[in-house]
Amino acid sequence: MINTKSLEGSQMLEINFGPQHPSTHGVFRMNVFLEGEKICALKPVMGYLHRNHELIAENLPYAAVMAYTDRLDYFNSMANNFGYALAVEKLADIEAPERAAYLRVIMAELARIVNHLMLIGFLLNDLGAFFTPVLYAFREREKILDIFEEVSGSRMMCNYFRFGGVKRDVSAETLAAIKKIVAGFPAFLEEFEALLTENEILCMRCQNVGVLPADLAVNAGITGPVLRASGVNYDLRKVDAYGLYDRFDFKVPLGKKGDVYDRYYVRVLEMRESLKILEQALAKIPQGDILNKKALPFLKAPRNFKPAVGEAYGRIESPKGELGYYLVSDGTPQPWRYHVRAPSLINLTVLEDMCVGQKVADAIIILGSIDIVLGETDR
Amino acid sequence: MTLFGTGVLKGLIVTLKNFATSYFRKPDNGGIFTVQYPEERAKEIESFRNFPFLVYDGTPEKIRCVACGICERECPPKCIHIVMETEAGTGKPAKRPAVFEIDYGLCMNCGMCEDVCPFDSIYMDHAFEVTASDRTQELVRPKETLLKSNDYFLKIRPGTATPVDQKRRAAEEKKKTAQAAATPPKTNP
Amino acid sequence: MDLSVETVKKELETKVPGLKLRKVRDSLLIEDAKDLTRVASFLKTSPAFRLDYLSSVTGSDYLTYLESVYHLYSIEKKHGPVVLRVRAPKTTVPIPINCSTAAMGAVPATVPQQKIIAGTAKIPSLVPVYRSAELQEREVYDMFGIIFEGHPDLRRIFMWEGFEGYPLRKDYEQEDTEVLEAADIAWLDARHIAVPNELKEKAKELQAAGKRAVARKPEKPRIA
Numbered sequence: 001m002i003n004t005k006s007l008e009g010s011q012m013l014e015i016n017f018g019p020q021h022p023s024t025h026g027v028f029r030m031n032v033f034l035e036g037e038k039i040c041a042l043k044p045v046m047g048y049l050h051r052n053h054e055l056i057a058e059n060l061p062y063a064a065v066m067a068y069t070d071r072l073d074y075f076n077s078m079a080n081n082f083g084y085a086l087a088v089e090k091l092a093d094i095e096a097p098e099r100a101a102y103l104r105v106i107m108a109e110l111a112r113i114v115n116h117l118m119l120i121g122f123l124l125n126d127l128g129a130f131f132t133p134v135l136y137a138f139r140e141r142e143k144i145l146d147i148f149e150e151v152s153g154s155r156m157m158c159n160y161f162r163f164g165g166v167k168r169d170v171s172a173e174t175l176a177a178i179k180k181i182v183a184g185f186p187a188f189l190e191e192f193e194a195l196l197t198e199n200e201i202l203c204m205r206c207q208n209v210g211v212l213p214a215d216l217a218v219n220a221g222i223t224g225p226v227l228r229a230s231g232v233n234y235d236l237r238k239v240d241a242y243g244l245y246d247r248f249d250f251k252v253p254l255g256k257k258g259d260v261y262d263r264y265y266v267r268v269l270e271m272r273e274s275l276k277i278l279e280q281a282l283a284k285i286p287q288g289d290i291l292n293k294k295a296l297p298f299l300k301a302p303r304n305f306k307p308a309v310g311e312a313y314g315r316i317e318s319p320k321g322e323l324g325y326y327l328v329s330d331g332t333p334q335p336w337r338y339h340v341r342a343p344s345l346i347n348l349t350v351l352e353d354m355c356v357g358q359k360v361a362d363a364i365i366i367l368g369s370i371d372i373v374l375g376e377t378d379r
Numbered sequence: 380m381t382l383f384g385t386g387v388l389k390g391l392i393v394t395l396k397n398f399a400t401s402y403f404r405k406p407d408n409g410g411i412f413t414v415q416y417p418e419e420r421a422k423e424i425e426s427f428r429n430f431p432f433l434v435y436d437g438t439p440e441k442i443r444c445v446a447c448g449i450c451e452r453e454c455p456p457k458c459i460h461i462v463m464e465t466e467a468g469t470g471k472p473a474k475r476p477a478v479f480e481i482d483y484g485l486c487m488n489c490g491m492c493e494d495v496c497p498f499d500s501i502y503m504d505h506a507f508e509v510t511a512s513d514r515t516q517e518l519v520r521p522k523e524t525l526l527k528s529n530d531y532f533l534k535i536r537p538g539t540a541t542p543v544d545q546k547r548r549a550a551e552e553k554k555k556t557a558q559a560a561a562t563p564p565k566t567n568p
Numbered sequence: 569m570d571l572s573v574e575t576v577k578k579e580l581e582t583k584v585p586g587l588k589l590r591k592v593r594d595s596l597l598i599e600d601a602k603d604l605t606r607v608a609s610f611l612k613t614s615p616a617f618r619l620d621y622l623s624s625v626t627g628s629d630y631l632t633y634l635e636s637v638y639h640l641y642s643i644e645k646k647h648g649p650v651v652l653r654v655r656a657p658k659t660t661v662p663i664p665i666n667c668s669t670a671a672m673g674a675v676p677a678t679v680p681q682q683k684i685i686a687g688t689a690k691i692p693s694l695v696p697v698y699r700s701a702e703l704q705e706r707e708v709y710d711m712f713g714i715i716f717e718g719h720p721d722l723r724r725i726f727m728w729e730g731f732e733g734y735p736l737r738k739d740y741e742q743e744d745t746e747v748l749e750a751a752d753i754a755w756l757d758a759r760h761i762a763v764p765n766e767l768k769e770k771a772k773e774l775q776a777a778g779k780r781a782v783a784r785k786p787e788k789p790r791i792a
Contacts, residue, residue, distance in 0.1 A: 047726035052735055054711070064455040067489030132394060139412060146424070153428035153503065159489050168426065184408075195393045198386035218620055218643050221700020234621075234643045300495055302453060311593055313624065313639055313649065324624050326637070341624040341639075341704075349702050378726060462762055478762060516759060 011035055017363070019048045025122065026374030030351075030363065037359045042352045046345070049378035057338040062088055063163070063302035065338065070157040072340065073376040075118055076111035078148070079318040081161035086242060087314025087325035088163045092307040094292050100165040101244045102285040106178065107151070107160060108243070108316075109274040109281070110144050113185070115319035116225075116267040117141050119371045123264060124196065126368040127205050133196065140188050143181050150174050163305070164295030175282060182278045189271060197265065206261035210354040210366035213258065220349045224321025226370055229266045230258030236317035243316075247284075248277045263369040303333045311337075320344055320371050340379060344372040425538055428490050428503030430483055431459075433525045434532050442526065443500035445474035450492035450501055458485035459492065481525060483509055484518040499543045505535045576650055579617075584610050595637070595651035601691050604654050605718075608697045611640060611650060618644045622694065625704035627712035629738045633657045634689040634714050656689030656714065693719040711736035750775045 018029035027048035033041040053072065057065040069084045070077035082104055089095065096104065118141065121134035145155040151170050152160035160167050196202055212222070217230045227234060235252040237245040253269035255262030291299075298305040307329040315324035321343025328337035347370050355363045397409065404410035414421045431450075435442045446463040464477035492501045504527070511517030533540045577589050577596055584606055588599035598604055611619040619640040628635045633655045641648030693716035694701040705716045706725040713734040716722055724731060733740055748756075748763065750771045756763050 047724075047728070050726040052726075055735055058736075060455055061453075064453065064489075064491060067455055067487060067491065136397070139409070142412065143407065149424045149427055151426070153426045153490060154488065157488065191393055191397075195390040199390050200383060200386045203386070216699070219699045220702075221622055221698065232643060234646070239646045300497060302491075302495065311595075313651070315623065322623060324639070326624060326626055326639075328628060337626075337628045339624070339626040341626075345703055345707075346700055349699055460761070462764075480761070519759070 012040060015360070019045075025368070025372060026377075028367070028372065028374055028377065030367070032355075032360065032363060034360055037361075039355050039358055039360060039363055042355045042363065044348050044351055046348075046374075046378050049374045051379070053340065053379040054338050058335055061302045061333045062305050062307070062335065063298065065335075066161065067157070067159045069340075070159055071375055072342070072379065073318065073320060073323075073344065073373045074156055075373055076115045076319055077156060077158040078107040078111035078160060079115075079316065079323065081158060082108050082243070083314060083316040083318065083323045084325050085161040085163055086316060087312050087327050088307070090312035090314050091310060091327050091329055092163065092305070094164040094294050096165050097289040097292055098286050099169075099288040100290045100292075102281050103151075103166050103170055103290065104161065105243055105245065105248075105281050106278060106285070107148075107158075107166075109278050110147065110178070112274050112319045113271050114141050114144050115371075116271050119319075119368075120192075120196070120264060120267060123260075123365060123368040124202070126364045127202065129202075133192070136188075136192060136195070140185065147174065147178055147181070150177075162291060162295065162299065164292030165290045169290045175285070178278070179282050182275055182282065185275055186272070189268065193268060197268070202264075203261065205362075205365065206264060206369075207259055208257070209260045209358060209362050210369065211257060211259045212350060212354055216350060216353060217258065220353075221346050222321070222350060223343050223347070224317070224319070224371075225266045225270060226263055226321065226347055228252065229255035229262040231256055236315060236322060240315065242314075244281075245277075248280045250274075250276050260365055260369040306331055306333055315341070318343060320373070320376070321347055340376075342376045342379060344374075344376040345379075348372060348377065423505060423535075425536055427505055428493075429488055429507045430486055430504050430509060430520075431481060431492050431501050431525070432504040432506075432527045433479065433522065434500055434502060434529055435526050436529050439523075439526050442475060443498050444476050444479065445498055445500075446476040446479070447498070449495050449497065453491055453495045455489060455491060456485045456487050458482040458487075476522060479522040479525060480519055482519045483511075484514055499547065502532060502536070502539070571647055571650055576617075580607060580610070583614070592653060595653050597653050597655065601654045601656055604652070605692050605694065605697060607652065608638070608640075608694055612697055617650070618642045619648065619650055620644055621648075622698035622700045623649065625694070625701050625708060627708040627714055627736070629712060629736065631738055634712055636691050636708060636714055638694070654691050656691050658689055688713045688715055690715045690717055692717050693722075695719050710734070713737065 013034045015032045015034055016029065017032055019027040029045040029048065031043040031045060032039055053068060056068060060068075066081060066084060069080040072080045085096075085104075117137040118134075121137035124133040125131065148158055148160075149155045151168060151174060152158040153168075212226065212230050214230045214232050217227050218232060222230075223234070231254050233252055233254055236242065237250075238252060250273045253266050253273065255266050309329060309331045311326070311328040313324060313326045315322050317323075322341065323343055324341030326337070326339040326341065327335050330336040351367065351370065354366050358366065400409055401411050406412040433442060433444055446461050448461050448463075451457075451459040451461045458481055460478065460480045460482075461476050462478035464473045464475045465471065466473045488503070490503050493503050509518075529540070529544070533544070573591050573594055573596060577591065580589060580596070581587055584603070587603055587607065590597040590599060598607060608622075611617045619642045621641045621643045622638060623641050624637075624639040626637050628637065634657075636654050636656075638652040638654075639648075640650045640652065691714055693705055695705065695716075696718060701716075702720070703725065705719055706722060708714050709716060709719075709722055710724045710727055711734055723729070727735070748767050748771050753763050753768055753771050
């Protein structure tokens, strides 16, 4: 905390970034204390998009909350659905049938690709490479969003997962279309990397900026690509092996220094690994049911779904980090307690540590490289 | 160490190539994929869901909705309002809605009403050009504007509507044969 | 390593002296909240556990007491979770007003420095052990009013400064969406929407009593 009294007479300047600043990715606000161009202290201020998601959910039946989880991290509603479905399935002891589990993995990985594409695009926007990389990313994202619309009915607010399965089966044509996208994607990534990875301006702006040491990252509960860019090997897809992730062969890309450049590059590599998972999943997906028979009656009557008294914590590797859902059931149709462990919020813990000592322009790309979505931060 | 500036040059070649090829490549392969709305329209995807509408068979009087109120109760943002009609003479509840309103300003397009409806009556529409100059009045849609024919439903979402039609026809025939068998009149479960 | 509740309980009771633990579902309840920091530092440093990653901190309201739940995992050993919970009765305690301005050192002497808030609870903060508790404990404070002693910067995070009440508490007065108020009925009438008579009467009663429609609260805990 800054003691303003001690600043009297100094050359320190307090600047308010946001909440309407275009580079804060929404309505995020940073109170930045500057000495010249150098950042001395930084305080994140959030809550501008707060709608008390948890209170809304505690007054609704379990099934109705699924639609609200879409609105947490609106860039990858599929991942949010996945986490919530997993937590409720743990609570009520339901399992998704094989085909549904494959579909879940496919959708979650497509969502990861979409998310990383958007992150890299907007990170470059923050760097000043105005809209060329974003629009290249948009072009590819559009194809995946078309798939999402085809399977779920909506491009962004998918609401596709159900407890014990998924909402709708995917036709062979759609699977073929996904295969086509997966097959064509490496060529795009090559092009995207040729545009960016070796670009001297990008390297100079990103390398050795916003370094996050591994021990601090672990202690501060940082997860996802930000943690892995610091060289810590922790990916819930490997550790928890939820869903069907133990059946696929993929690597966990790690960074060395933990600077902005590593965070950028880890995401590029993660997209390549996602493509590997997608290829395997698309080759292996079996025919069969898409919904567990136990869960079928609750589709028409959501209020009959009353899990036994107990609690569950379901977590998944969302593209932004560990997304956890903590549920306490008291045997009624509404959860007694519903909590979202939002990676976007907790990854902001170290924002000040990364920014102090850097130039003010770097604060923007450091924030960009953490990858927050305010729908999830503020909830 | 490569020569300083080669990375930037490489990037510039990529943008130049994209600029040139965008003119003759196909839209899904790196060409210009922007659709000039409203003159042009993007391909409609069948499963697309926007706001709910009510289905009727043949004429608007033959509304499928029986005003049971399940969608009203299950709607997460509570945007549906239903009042059941009463028979003019007896005052008994008629299985028809007198009032059926959906507040489009509140609706969040989740599709829950479609999922829970036991009478195949409410479905998600494709119409997305819903504008109004008044948030409170024009966006509260009454029954008259929500009602759309089954033919329209078959046109926009044949994949969902055809099995529903088959199911309903089979149920009707079953009912007819049951009645024809002259057994004591069964009530519809 | 086996991380079942029984083994962790046995291990903790032998290694941390004077500790009282109780099994609650799949978690360990620390009877005396003051022991929380000791337990957490032991679990973090002990070579058998090495639970170096605090995944989630969250509160719950069980009407008579408030609870804080911790999910611990190990990144080094890739195991977990060990779930800890701490309970604190709802008591009336004074808390500093507007912590941030106080910390800014710019509070005029005339402003009362403390305010009595009913039904708050005190639990030691885990920030000295795990930095990841920093924003999460602020969130729990904001939503439940649990005061985390030793937190470096405990103030509201999502709600604005000066907001009264704690929204996720079960006793937080929330508007009842099933009951209409006089203003709602006037609004509906103006739009020629039929409102059932019983709702109109209820609204009249509410208006006469000068009350707002508040959602019904659970009277006793449905779960412990």
